[in-house]
Amino acid sequence: MRLNVTSEIGRLKSVLVHLPGREIDVMIPPMMNQLLFDDILYGQVAREEHRRFQQLIRFIAPEVIDVQDLLEEVLEAPDVKHLIIRDLETRKIFGRKLAGALREQPAALLAQTLIGGIPHEKDGKGELPAFDLLPVPNYFFMRDPQVVIGDGVVICGMATQARRRESLLSRYVFKYHPLFRDSVCWTDFMSGEEPGHRRIPTIEGGDILVPSRDLLLVGVTERTNRAGVRQLATALRDAGSPVKTIIVVELPRQRSFMHLDTVFTFTSRTECLIYPPVILPGGSQAATVTTIDLTKRGISYAPQKSLLGTLKKRGFDLEPIYCGGRSAVDQQREQWTDGANAFTLAPGIILLYERNVRTAEELSAHGYHIVDEDDLLLGRTELETRTDTKYAIQMAGHELSRARGGPRCMTMPLEREEL
Numbered sequence: 001m002r003l004n005v006t007s008e009i010g011r012l013k014s015v016l017v018h019l020p021g022r023e024i025d026v027m028i029p030p031m032m033n034q035l036l037f038d039d040i041l042y043g044q045v046a047r048e049e050h051r052r053f054q055q056l057i058r059f060i061a062p063e064v065i066d067v068q069d070l071l072e073e074v075l076e077a078p079d080v081k082h083l084i085i086r087d088l089e090t091r092k093i094f095g096r097k098l099a100g101a102l103r104e105q106p107a108a109l110l111a112q113t114l115i116g117g118i119p120h121e122k123d124g125k126g127e128l129p130a131f132d133l134l135p136v137p138n139y140f141f142m143r144d145p146q147v148v149i150g151d152g153v154v155i156c157g158m159a160t161q162a163r164r165r166e167s168l169l170s171r172y173v174f175k176y177h178p179l180f181r182d183s184v185c186w187t188d189f190m191s192g193e194e195p196g197h198r199r200i201p202t203i204e205g206g207d208i209l210v211p212s213r214d215l216l217l218v219g220v221t222e223r224t225n226r227a228g229v230r231q232l233a234t235a236l237r238d239a240g241s242p243v244k245t246i247i248v249v250e251l252p253r254q255r256s257f258m259h260l261d262t263v264f265t266f267t268s269r270t271e272c273l274i275y276p277p278v279i280l281p282g283g284s285q286a287a288t289v290t291t292i293d294l295t296k297r298g299i300s301y302a303p304q305k306s307l308l309g310t311l312k313k314r315g316f317d318l319e320p321i322y323c324g325g326r327s328a329v330d331q332q333r334e335q336w337t338d339g340a341n342a343f344t345l346a347p348g349i350i351l352l353y354e355r356n357v358r359t360a361e362e363l364s365a366h367g368y369h370i371v372d373e374d375d376l377l378l379g380r381t382e383l384e385t386r387t388d389t390k391y392a393i394q395m396a397g398h399e400l401s402r403a404r405g406g407p408r409c410m411t412m413p414l415e416r417e418e419l
Contacts, residue, residue, distance in 0.1 A: 001179040003414055005148040006213040008266035010416035011346040011385075014063040016142050017411055019050050021068070022116040023135035024403075031129075035137055035162050039402040046399040050140065053351075053395055053410065056373055059383055060345040065414070067142060068111050071169060074176045075107035084172050088114075093165060094133055114169060115139055136165050141405045142412045143261070144223075145170040147205040149186060150213060150242055154232065157189025159202040159223040164190075187235030189228070203228030206259025206409060211266065212419075213242045215314055217307075219260025220250040229292075230299050237294040244295055247310050250288040251278060256336055261408050263287075263323075263340050264307065268348040268390065269419070271366065272308075272318045273359070275335045277328075279320065281306035321366050325358035334359050338406025347419075348390035349383065351407040353397040360392060368392040 001014065025043040032038065054064050075081045082103070089099040098118070102110060117135030138144070145166040147154045155171045158164050167190050174180045189203060207219035216236075218229050229248055236243045249264070251257045263275040277283040289310055290301035304310040311318060323340035324331030334340075339356035348368070352359060360370050368390045375381040376393060383391055395407065 001183075001414065003148050003151050003153060003180070003183045004418075005210055005413050005416050006150055007416060007419050008209055008211060009268060009344045009347045010419050012057070012061040012344075012413055012416055014065065014414040015057060015061055015411050016065050016067050016070075016414055017050075017054060017057075018067045018115075018140045018142050019054075020046050020137070020140040020400075021112065023137045023139065026117065026119065026129065026135055027137055028129065035135075036160060037137065037402075038404055041399050041402050049396050049398070049400050050410070052373060052377065053397075053400075053407070055377060056351060056393055056395055057345065057411070059376065060349065060385060063414075067139075067170065067173060068115060070173045070177050070179070071114070072107045072111040074172055075110050077176070080172075080176045081107070081110070084176075087172075088165075088168065091168070093168075098132055114165070134162075136163065136169075138163050138403070139166050139169070140400075141206075141403070141409045143405075143409045144205040144259075146174060146412060147208045148412065148414055149208070149210055149216065149236075152184030152186045152239075152241065153180070154186050154203075154205075154208070154235075155188040155190055156204050157202050157228060158204060159225075163204075184239070186239055186241060187232060189231065201225065201227040201231045203232060204259060205412065206261045208232075209261065209264070209266070211311070211314075211316060214244040216243055216246045217260065217264075218246055218248055220248060221257060221259055222253045222255070223258055233292050233294060233299050237299075241294075244293070245314065246292040246294065247304070247307065248290045248292060248301060249307055250290075252285050252287075255404075257285075258404070259409075261341055262338065262406075263335065265340060265342045265344070265408055266318075267321065267342055267344055267350050267363075270317065270319060271321055271348075273323055273340050273342050273350075273363075274320045275323050275340045276320070276331060279307055281309070319366070322362050323356070323359050325362045327358065330358040337401050338404075338409070341406030341408045342392075343407035343411050345393075346385060348388065349385065349393070350391070351393050351395055353401055353406060354394035355398065355401065360394060363392045366390075370394060 118133040120130035204223040207224040209217040289304040324334035334356045339359040342350040
C-alpha cells in the first residue's frame with residue numbers, strides 16, 4: 001500500500017478504523033475517569049452504529065480496514081509475535097507469567113486480548129473489577145495513535161497512561177505488516193520510552209491536520225504539548241519531509257477542546273467548520289496562533305493574528321461555517337457533541353452526527369444537501385460524487401458520541417486522491 005495523505009479533503013481511497021469490541025463492554029462508572037470516558041456505552045448499539053458508519057464511508061472509499069484485522073495478521077508470524085510480547089513485557093505492560101500465557105494464544109485471540117484486556121479470574125468482590133490487563137476502550141478513536149502525513153506515518157505519544165498501549169499496537173502494525181513495508185516513519189514517540197517514566201513530549205492525532213503537502217496544522221491542547229510539537233517539527237525537518245510550515249494553534253486547556261479537530265475541520269476547498277469562540281479572532285476563548293518555518297535551522301515560533309488569516313496567506317481562503325449555527329447556546333451544545341468534528345470523504349462531502357441539528361441547518365444555508373444515513377443505505381438517495389454537489393451525511397451516533405469523539409476522531413485516512 002502507498003500511504004498518501006496530502007490534504008484533509010481529497011477523495012478518500014483507504015481508511016483505518018476499529019469496530020468497538022469487548023473493551024467498551026467491561027466499562028463501569030467507577031472506571032470512566034481512569035479510562036477517559038464521560039459515560040458508559042451500550043456496546044450492541046455502538047457496534048451497529050459503527051458498522052453503518054463504515055458502510056457510509058464505503059460509498060466513497062473502496063477500502064475500509066479494521067486495525068484489529070491487521071494486528072491479527074501481524075501476530076500470525078511467530079517471530080513477530082514473540083518480539084511484540086517481549087516488547088510489551090519490557091515496557092511493564094504485563095509481567096513474565098502473563099507473557100508466557102499470551103504466547104500460547106492464537107493470533108486472533110491475542111489481537112482481541114491486547115485490545116479488550118483480561119479480567120482477573122477471581123474478580124467479583126469490590127466496586128472495581130480487577131484486570132490482569134486493562135482494556136483500551138478508546139482504540140476505536142483511530143485518529144489519535146498514529147497520523148499519516150504525506151507518504152509517511154507518525155507514531156504518536158499519548159498524553160495519558162490509559163491510551164499508551166494504543167500507540168504501541170499501532171506501532172506494531174505499521175512496523176511489521178506487509179502493507180506498510182515501504183512506508184516511512186517520520187517519528188516514533190514510543191521508541192525511546194523508558195518503563196516507569198512519564199513521557200514529556202506528547203502528541204495525539206486529533207491535533208494534527210494536513211491541509212496540503214507542505215503545510216500542517218498542529219494543536220497545543222490538554223493532549224498535545226509544545227515538546228511534542230517540537231519533536232514532530234524537528235523530525236520532519238531532519239527527514240527532509242515535504243512539510244515546510246507548521247501552523248501551531250494553542251487552545252484553552254479544556255476537556256471540551258481536547259483536540260484541535262473538535263473546533264476546526266476542513267469540509268471543502270473553500271470552507272471549514274469551526275467553533276467560533278475559539279477560532280475567530282476576538283472570540284471569547286480565542287486560540288493563540290503561531291507558525292514554525294521548517295526551512296530554517298532552529299525551531300522558533302512566529303506570532304500570527306488568527307488561524308483563518310494565517311491559512312489565507314498560504315492560499316486557503318476559507319469561509320467559516322459555524323458549528324451550532326448563530327446561537328451561543330447551540331454552539332456550545334453542539335461543539336460538545338462533536339458538531340465541528342466533520343470527516344470529509346471528498347471535497348464537499350462530509351459525515352456528521354445527526355444529533356447536531358443546528359450545525360446541519362447552517363451547512364444547508366451554505367449549499368450542502370443534508371442526507372439522512374437511512375436514505376443513503378436503503379438506496380432512496382444517491383450521491384453525485386463526481387460533481388460539485390455538496391452533501392452533509394447525517395449518521396446515527398447516539399451511543400458512539402457518548403465516548404466524546406466524532407466521525408473524524410474514528411478514522412485515520414491512509415490514502416486520499418491528490419487535489
